[in-house]
Amino acid sequence: MKETIKSYSATDTERKEFTALTKRLIDIMVDFSLLTLRTVQHKKHSALTPNQIEETIDFDLQFRLQQINDPELLDIVREKATIEFMEEQRKNNFTRNK
Numbered sequence: 001m002k003e004t005i006k007s008y009s010a011t012d013t014e015r016k017e018f019t020a021l022t023k024r025l026i027d028i029m030v031d032f033s034l035l036t037l038r039t040v041q042h043k044k045h046s047a048l049t050p051n052q053i054e055e056t057i058d059f060d061l062q063f064r065l066q067q068i069n070d071p072e073l074l075d076i077v078r079e080k081a082t083i084e085f086m087e088e089q090r091k092n093n094f095t096r097n098k
Contacts, residue, residue, distance in 0.1 A: 029064060036060040 010018065033056075040056050041048050048056065067073060 029061070032064060033057045033060045
């Protein structure tokens, strides 16, 4: 499977979509980090130092990596991606058969 993905030649549209999704992922990760920073600062009742900010962001990123590796989350993603892909295929086949 990995070889198939590696040898896959993406179209310009697919590359643009990949880039846009990567930007969305970065934005979501930044949003999570900001939420964590605000929460930590609120609990601390004072401004965070640059070192505390860096440590908090590092902690949040590590937590997100663990979250992504959670088997339950992976199952949810697999199931949802399969359902959505099958629905796309059904719609595409329906459109082609008209």
